[in-house]
Amino acid sequence: MTSRTWWKEAVVYQIYPRSFRDSDGDGVGDLKGITQKLDYIQQLGLDAVWLNPVYKSPNDDNGYDISDYYDIQAEFGTMRDFDELLSGLHKRGIKLIMDLVVNHSSDEHPWFVESKKSKSNPYRDFYFWKPGKNGGAPNNWPSFFGGSAWELDITTGEYYLHLFSKKQPDLNWENPALRLEVQKLMKFWLDKGVDGLRLDVISAISKRTVFIDTDTSDFNETIRKYYANGPRLKEFIAEMRSTVWDNYDCMTVGEGPGITPENSKDYLDSEKGLNMIFHFGHMFLDQGEGGRFDPVSWSMKDFKEVFKKWDDAFSKNGWGSVFLGNHDFSRMVSRWGDDKNYWEKSSKLLCTLVLSMRGTPFIFQGDEIGMTNIELKSIKESADIETQNGWREAQKKGVPEQQFLRTVNYAGRDNARTPVQWDDSAQAGFTAGLPWMKVNPNKTSISVKSQQSDIESVLSYFKHMIALRKAHPLLVYGSYLPIETEHEKLFVYSREWDKEKWIIVLNFSPENINFPTVLLMGKSVVMISNYDGIIGKVIRPWEAVVYRVVGKN
Numbered sequence: 001m002t003s004r005t006w007w008k009e010a011v012v013y014q015i016y017p018r019s020f021r022d023s024d025g026d027g028v029g030d031l032k033g034i035t036q037k038l039d040y041i042q043q044l045g046l047d048a049v050w051l052n053p054v055y056k057s058p059n060d061d062n063g064y065d066i067s068d069y070y071d072i073q074a075e076f077g078t079m080r081d082f083d084e085l086l087s088g089l090h091k092r093g094i095k096l097i098m099d100l101v102v103n104h105s106s107d108e109h110p111w112f113v114e115s116k117k118s119k120s121n122p123y124r125d126f127y128f129w130k131p132g133k134n135g136g137a138p139n140n141w142p143s144f145f146g147g148s149a150w151e152l153d154i155t156t157g158e159y160y161l162h163l164f165s166k167k168q169p170d171l172n173w174e175n176p177a178l179r180l181e182v183q184k185l186m187k188f189w190l191d192k193g194v195d196g197l198r199l200d201v202i203s204a205i206s207k208r209t210v211f212i213d214t215d216t217s218d219f220n221e222t223i224r225k226y227y228a229n230g231p232r233l234k235e236f237i238a239e240m241r242s243t244v245w246d247n248y249d250c251m252t253v254g255e256g257p258g259i260t261p262e263n264s265k266d267y268l269d270s271e272k273g274l275n276m277i278f279h280f281g282h283m284f285l286d287q288g289e290g291g292r293f294d295p296v297s298w299s300m301k302d303f304k305e306v307f308k309k310w311d312d313a314f315s316k317n318g319w320g321s322v323f324l325g326n327h328d329f330s331r332m333v334s335r336w337g338d339d340k341n342y343w344e345k346s347s348k349l350l351c352t353l354v355l356s357m358r359g360t361p362f363i364f365q366g367d368e369i370g371m372t373n374i375e376l377k378s379i380k381e382s383a384d385i386e387t388q389n390g391w392r393e394a395q396k397k398g399v400p401e402q403q404f405l406r407t408v409n410y411a412g413r414d415n416a417r418t419p420v421q422w423d424d425s426a427q428a429g430f431t432a433g434l435p436w437m438k439v440n441p442n443k444t445s446i447s448v449k450s451q452q453s454d455i456e457s458v459l460s461y462f463k464h465m466i467a468l469r470k471a472h473p474l475l476v477y478g479s480y481l482p483i484e485t486e487h488e489k490l491f492v493y494s495r496e497w498d499k500e501k502w503i504i505v506l507n508f509s510p511e512n513i514n515f516p517t518v519l520l521m522g523k524s525v526v527m528i529s530n531y532d533g534i535i536g537k538v539i540r541p542w543e544a545v546v547y548r549v550v551g552k553n
């Protein structure tokens with residue numbers, strides 16, 4: 001039986017501060033804005049907040065390009081505001097998980113400013129510098145954000161590696177001096193009382209330093225084979241664990257493309273690894289060879305298979321996290337549900353899935369009220385470097401703007417970054433000024449205010465589902481067993497713990513599906529459902545039901 005710990009039992013709420021709430025009218029969300037909403041966060045019934053980066057940054061990648069790990073980005077407020085937020089969360093029994101971006105820094109970080117000055121600079125080896133080859137980059141690696149993963153710096157005539165934007169140079173973890181700096185900055189935040197760390201792109205911190213060309217045009221395969229899971233990864237994680245994490249009661253969750261069910265054990269060693277990882281198996285199902293901007297169709301068969309494979313991996317080793325959306329992906333109801341014809345039912349169904357699976361649930365801000373994708377009318381409206389660079393690359397291939405825009409409106413990260421819709425006022429109660437990113441016009445029908453006192457709302461259902469999970473350890477520690485059904489769109493699984501058995505039935509379709517009553521030959525009690533009343537013979541469009549089996553089954 002797995003050991004009981006807070007981060008296994010927690011439900012985590014992800015806050016993208018830029019879009020959560022603006023307290024000073026500059027149009028950008030800030031720390032005070034979050035503090036002003038702590039009662040709302042507490043009423044959701046959450047246990048922890050994952051805060052996307054709030055450190056000083058030029059914002060090339062909205063904070064994932066850090067220029068000072070020890071100070072707060074001015075737009076977000078001051079260190080005093082941070083301390084006030086942390087204390088406000090702790091007073092409410094809510095823990096804080098900070099986002100730590102140490103695969104790369106900003107090119108405006110003093111380390112890089114020094115490093116680029118000369119080949120003999122003491123900070124030169126804080127980054128990866130290579131001479132060019134055949135008049136071009138040292139190898140053919142593509143960046144996550146389009147173009148080459150190498151940038152020529154004319155000062156020394158060498159190229160530096162940046163797996164993401166050229167303003168995000170990769171840090172050289174081969175250098176013990178860099179690793180020592182990372183240990184110091186982690187201790188700084190943990191000494192302040194931070195309860196956990198989400199480690200950005202942890203899968204890529206160990207580089208294959210021979211930097212040979214990728215032999216595949218499939219971007220996600222290039223990630224797996226060349227960027228992620230490098231030779232010293234386990235060693236670097238173990239070193240952070242022994243020098244820092246083991247000295248604090250802190251939770252660590254690793255993020256990173258390239259982590260697979262097969263290699264997840266390398267990240268999750270109980271003595272020397274991370275506590276958890278995010279798995280992206282389902283998040284790449286609709287990405288073709290070209291990655292995000294090369295969408296392909298996906299199937300529920302594959303979707304279910306991904307969850308089974310990952311649960312198998314985690315049941316043997318470590319602990320997983322469950323999410324269907326975050327700041328890097330489209331809104332979950334637009335991507336996996338039906339935000340046009342079954343917005344309410346599918347929002348509730350997806351919430352049921354995330355909160356009834358084995359693994360720590362991570363809920364992205366706004367998903368608790370069913371926020372949807374936004375429709376950008378032009379690429380200029382995008383505030384995301386990945387989209388802007390993607391458009392630059394698409395233009396080189398002659399892709400028309402409207403065609404690329406359709407892809408961006410389906411898969412782009414802007415979808416997740418529109419301001420949280422607190423009410424139906426001009427800027428949805430997000431800001432008194434002009435928002436950094438436009439508010440979704442559907443704030444008139446989708447907002448916290450319009451749902452807060454409606455017992456049938458997505459928000460109310462979300463709170464009930466959280467309360468159900470908190471009241472029943474079966475949903476946390478119970479086994480997970482998918483149940484085969486005749487219909488591909490029916491996702492059915494059981495959770496069992498301490499002689500109790502629950503069955504979760506999710507209809508990922510707009511059709512009525514004959515309900516396999518064989519599943520419930522015995523008697524059962526409905527614990528929660530997104531429809532009134534249960535027909536029992538037919539599972540209705542986008543119906544979600546959680547049954548507790550009471551009779552013999």
Ligand code: ISL
Binds near residue numbers: 101144201257327
């Ligand atoms: O790999 C991906 C599929 O497109 C994305 O999930 C994402 O770019 C990747 O997982 C890393 O994301 C993290 O690091 C990036 C930052 O832009 C993302 O916001 C962050 O979540 C670089 O720091």
